[in-house]
Each structure stands twice: as structure tokens, then as C-alpha cells.
Amino acid sequence: MTTTIKRFIAGFFITAVCFCLTLPAWAEKRIDKDLDEDGRMDQMLIYDDSGTIQRIETDNDHDGFAERRQFYEKGLPVRIERDLDNDQKIDCMDYIENEKRARQEKLDPKGRIIQISFFDEKGQVKLIKKDTTNNQQFDTLYHFIDGKLSSSTKDTNEDGTPDIITRFKNTLPAEQEKDSNFDGRFDIKTWFSNSLPKRQEKDTDFDGKTDYFAEFDKKGQLAKTREQSQGSQKINRVRFYRAGELYRIEEDHDLNGFFETVSLMENQKIVKTMIDKNQDGKPDTDILFTASQEKKSLASDSDFDGKKDVWQFYENNLLVKFEKDGNKDSKPDLRVMYKKGEKISLARDADFDGYFEILQTYTDPQWTMVMTQDVNGDKVIDVRSFYTGAVLRKTEIDEDSDGIMDLIEFHDQTGALEKVEESTQGKIHLTWFYGPDKKIIRGEEDKNRDGKTDIWYFYSNGILTTVEEDTNLDGKPDLWESYDETQAVVKREKDLDFDGTPDFVDVVENADVNS
Numbered sequence: 001m002t003t004t005i006k007r008f009i010a011g012f013f014i015t016a017v018c019f020c021l022t023l024p025a026w027a028e029k030r031i032d033k034d035l036d037e038d039g040r041m042d043q044m045l046i047y048d049d050s051g052t053i054q055r056i057e058t059d060n061d062h063d064g065f066a067e068r069r070q071f072y073e074k075g076l077p078v079r080i081e082r083d084l085d086n087d088q089k090i091d092c093m094d095y096i097e098n099e100k101r102a103r104q105e106k107l108d109p110k111g112r113i114i115q116i117s118f119f120d121e122k123g124q125v126k127l128i129k130k131d132t133t134n135n136q137q138f139d140t141l142y143h144f145i146d147g148k149l150s151s152s153t154k155d156t157n158e159d160g161t162p163d164i165i166t167r168f169k170n171t172l173p174a175e176q177e178k179d180s181n182f183d184g185r186f187d188i189k190t191w192f193s194n195s196l197p198k199r200q201e202k203d204t205d206f207d208g209k210t211d212y213f214a215e216f217d218k219k220g221q222l223a224k225t226r227e228q229s230q231g232s233q234k235i236n237r238v239r240f241y242r243a244g245e246l247y248r249i250e251e252d253h254d255l256n257g258f259f260e261t262v263s264l265m266e267n268q269k270i271v272k273t274m275i276d277k278n279q280d281g282k283p284d285t286d287i288l289f290t291a292s293q294e295k296k297s298l299a300s301d302s303d304f305d306g307k308k309d310v311w312q313f314y315e316n317n318l319l320v321k322f323e324k325d326g327n328k329d330s331k332p333d334l335r336v337m338y339k340k341g342e343k344i345s346l347a348r349d350a351d352f353d354g355y356f357e358i359l360q361t362y363t364d365p366q367w368t369m370v371m372t373q374d375v376n377g378d379k380v381i382d383v384r385s386f387y388t389g390a391v392l393r394k395t396e397i398d399e400d401s402d403g404i405m406d407l408i409e410f411h412d413q414t415g416a417l418e419k420v421e422e423s424t425q426g427k428i429h430l431t432w433f434y435g436p437d438k439k440i441i442r443g444e445e446d447k448n449r450d451g452k453t454d455i456w457y458f459y460s461n462g463i464l465t466t467v468e469e470d471t472n473l474d475g476k477p478d479l480w481e482s483y484d485e486t487q488a489v490v491k492r493e494k495d496l497d498f499d500g501t502p503d504f505v506d507v508v509e510n511a512d513v514n515s
Contacts, residue, residue, distance in 0.1 A: 196220030
């Protein structure tokens, strides 16, 4: 609070108290005033029966709502309420003790406290608590010494323990510690100069040891980073920046002190990457870029035999084709195609005869992947598999290579077999249902291919127990057969008049299981 404001409040309080002390006991309990002399009352003073001031309400904008209210006890100010944003709701309350502001509370539109400020005997702020998430928990605290900001703490996950601590010097941030994974240990530490980051250290794998070191230039822009991979205790990656822009990356993947990968950057784009994986001083992978800084191609000798066996091709700086030679015959046997940077298909020549008999596509809107296989190499698809994520959901099989799928297997969300449909000339005639452990539980047969089930097969623990048949095609079974554990018939029942009740029962005794 400035000296001018404090003098104004003190003068106002003295004037109000003197006024109420001279007021006779029989005076009115309310006095209205026109402070700006525009003919409209904008302030109301309210007194008790003894003439002691109780509160002062001020409505400067004449909207019928007092945006400022001062409350008194025994003639002394104790609280000031204000509507700072003119929404006709009190959002700021100052509490007065011994004629000095001791505490200030700020409220949200629902009347909930979102900030509390505490003041020392000199009227200087000493502590501010903020609820930045509107959940009625003070997650951010600001500490002051002699009215100057000295430190702040923030509890971002609201577990009761601060995870960000910032220390200030001359009200400017000088040092900050952060617990990014909320394990109770600070893993990021940043030093500042003139409010700009100067240096930073991180424990990126949260093992209690610093493994990332960053340096910033005088403008607070990143200049250089040195990084350690998990548990290596050695710097294995160095990034160089110029005016905050990355222009060179050196990497030591095997942690032997030799940086075998060097990438050069210009205008935020790689112009050349050279990789010497076997560290013989000769790069075995070259990545080239066009004059417009766009990647053009990659050629790599992955097994260091002097022959290129991996090729990548790009358009508009996006990968469009990837090829690999797996059997070292200088011909690709794996081909992956991309469109707008997204993989759309993968083809494989499993027997290295030059014909890609396996094709995986990723463009079907219903399935994550569809895979087709030409098992016998006759250019006719024999197997078609459908996936959701990495889970097989459906398989179609053409057993006689006539181009028509004869068998369809359905799988649940875990990949377990649920159902199998058998077809002839594209018409389903048998459907099998499966339970856990791929054990069959039921079968349905459309014997006459009319689209309706005629025979039902029931299983227990994978063993046939009952067969029901609809011989007159009325949709209801009229013939029943029961089987024992050896799957021999032990009973036959027949509904001769098709009323749903068996009329004939034949119990097979001492059935010859070998017959």
C-alpha cells in the first residue's frame, strides 16, 4: 500500500470517527451523501442507536449496488469489502487490526476465497496464498521480506508438498527447484540472471543423480546441452545452439567416448547426417538432403559388409518408401510405403523369390491393419487377417484358391477365438462358437442353405453332448440326440407331430463306442 493511500484512509477514518462522536444520540441512523455533487446519492453512512458509525457503503456508478463497504466496531474500522470488477459481487475483503490492514482476501464469482494476503506491522505484504485451480486449496505461496518478494512455492499436484520452489533476489527470480515427478525430490534446478535462465541441471531418470546440463546465452536462449543416458554416468549427447537454434548434434551411443553420429543443421533443418556405427572412421550411413534443405534419400550398410542393404526415399521431406534387403542378394525383400508421413502398407517377400506374397495395409477405416497372404504363390489371396491395434479380430481363409473365402474366424478383444463360419460358394452353412481355451461350446448348421439354422450342436468342456435338428424346417427342433463322454449316442428323441414335445424316445444301452 502506498504512503498516499495510507494517509487517505487514515484521514478518512479520523474524520468519520470525529463526526460520529459529535453526533447527538437522537440523530438519524443513516446519512446519505452526494460525494461528486451530481444530484445523486452515492454514499450511505449507517450508525447505531448511540450514534457510533457501523458501516459506510459507496455506490459510485449508481447501479444500486455498493461496490465499496467499510465496517466498524466501536467506531474503529475492521473490514473493507469491494467489488473490483463491477459485477455486483464482492470479490475483495480487507481486514483491519489496530487501524492497519492485516489481511486481504480475494474471492471468485462464487464467493470462494482464491487468494489471501497477510501484512506486517508496517502494512507491507509478508505472505500471499493463492488457489490457482479454484478447488479451495492454496497451492501457491509467495513469501516477502520487508515487502519484497523473496521466495515462492507451488504445489501443482496438491498433495500438500511444494514441488516448485523459486527464490528471488531484488524481486527477480534467481534460482528455481522443481519436482517434476512428485516423488519428493527436486529433479530440475535452474539458475537465472536478470530474470533469464543462465544454467539448468536435471535428473531426467529420477535416480537422484544429475544427467542433463544446459547452458544459456546472455539472452536466455539455449546455447549448449550435455546429456547422459540412463545409468551411464557419461555424457553421450551434446547439442549445440546458435541464437537458440540447434545447428549440430553429436552422439556417442556406446558410451566409449567416440561420438559416432554427427548431424549438421541449417535454418532449423538437417542438411547432412553421418553415422559411423563401427567406428572405423568411415560413415556407413549417409543421409542426403536437397538444395532446399529437404531430405532426399538414405542409404545404409547395416552389417558393414560394404554393400548397401537399407534404402529410404523422401518427397517434400516426408518418407514415402522404405526398402530392406534381408538375405544380401542386393534386392529388397521388405518394402514399406508411406503417404503424408503415415505408413499405408508393408509388403514382404518371405521366400526371396522376388514376389511379395505378404501385404499389410493400414488404410482401412474399420481396422488398424489388414494382412493378406498368397501362400502358394498363384497370385490369389489365400488368407486375409484383420487387426484392431495388435489384436487379431478376424481371419478369412480361401481353402481351395478359387477366390472365395470358405472359412471366417472371429476373435474377441483379447484375440481369443469366438466364432468360426464355414461357407460354400459364399453361403454360410456352419457356425461354431468357442469359449475359453478355444473350446467349442456350440455349433449351428444351415443344412439346406436357406439362411436358417437346421441343426444345433451343443458341447460341454469341448465334448459333444447334444444334437438338435429341425427336420420339417419350422424353426424348432424336433429331433434330439444325446451323447456320452465318448461321444457315443445314448438317447434319441423324436417329435412326430411337431408340437415341441418328444413322442418317441430311444435309449441306447451298452453302446459300442468302437462302432
